[in-house]
């Protein structure tokens with residue numbers, strides 16, 4: 001048996017790692033050389049969940065973030081978690097580490113080669129907007145900083161976007177970005193005005209505004225396989241509606257490898273994906289009524305500033321740390337009635 005994996009991002013390299021570790025002949029093919037850049041904030045949400053699924057990640061030391069600052073409109077709230085909610089990397093370094101890890105196990109890496117395997121893992125990342133039921137657009141950049149930041153900032157619905165802006169501190173850098181559901185007009189102007197907003201508040205000083213951007217799937221495709229092809233990561237649309245996709249890319253890569261190693265049918269792969277992480281891929285706030293969403297988020301931030309338990313739930317839910325969907329809603333409504 002020979003397996004060809006197309007795409008050496010987190011999904012492809014993770015699948016290659018587990019397959020090669022079991023002695024399977026695996027070729028990992030990307031269209032570009034590594035290390036390569038990828039539009040991404042480079043945040044591992046809930047790093048502990050990565051450690052339990054992918055212990056080899058511990059070798060790569062990122063920056064742990066425990067402090068979170070939430071804003072919506074004029075309202076703000078801060079929360080400090082005991083455990084890190086986020087660990088950050090430059091994506092270039094993170095992906096290169098995963099690729100080298102797979103090669104160390106015996107995977108063979110090629111650039112732009114025709115696949116020869118009798119089983120294919122499609123890990124080619126996000127495709128066209130029309131391939132997914134829902135998509136968004138994200139824009140970000142890693143700006144070098146002299147003094148490290150320790151707080152992640154989430155700014156919900158900035159300038160009326162259906163999404164949020166963020167600051168994710170990294171070692172020696174700060175990642176500033178914006179993500180919004182499509183359709184979204186003037187995203188670059190809004191991104192730049194977010195940087196102006198941060199500069200006016202003396203939060204950051206940028207020499208030159210830059211961006212990398214990419215569409216992001218925000219809901220899975222219908223079927224996660226086609227004949228002898230298993231579809232993983234962004235290619236399958238495994239991204240949480242808030243834009244988190246690295247964990248699901250790696251999980252689906254691992255499950256694809258397991259499916260092949262254990263000679264399970266392709267539908268087993270689909271079932272396991274749904275069972276293992278399907279619940280995270282569902283939106284928490286539905287609807288497109290921006291005025292209502294804005295009201296809800298402003299209220300949520302107001303409640304967070306006086307109710308620390310609610311703040312903890314809100315932050316940990318965002319970073320896929322707690323499982324509070326229902327409890328969060330209940331506490332929200334209880335607070336409204338007070």
Ligand SMILES: Cc1cc2nc3c(=O)[nH]c(=O)nc-3n(C[C@H](O)[C@H](O)[C@H](O)COP(=O)(O)OP(=O)(O)OC[C@H]3O[C@@H](n4cnc5c(N)ncnc54)[C@H](O)[C@@H]3O)c2cc1C
Nearest residue numbers: 007009010011030031040041043125138233234245246249
């Ligand atoms: C701006 C932005 C910010 C984000 N921030 C975060 C974040 O902080 N945390 C988080 O968890 N997620 C984040 N995401 C989502 C995350 O980047 C993706 O979910 C993740 O990269 C998916 O991994 P993947 O391996 O499926 O695809 P990718 O990382 O896109 O890798 C796909 C690989 O396939 C290669 N390829 C493409 N076509 C072919 C082909 N035909 N043949 C061979 N190779 C091919 C590409 O060169 C690439 O190397 C962000 C996304 C964006 C756009």
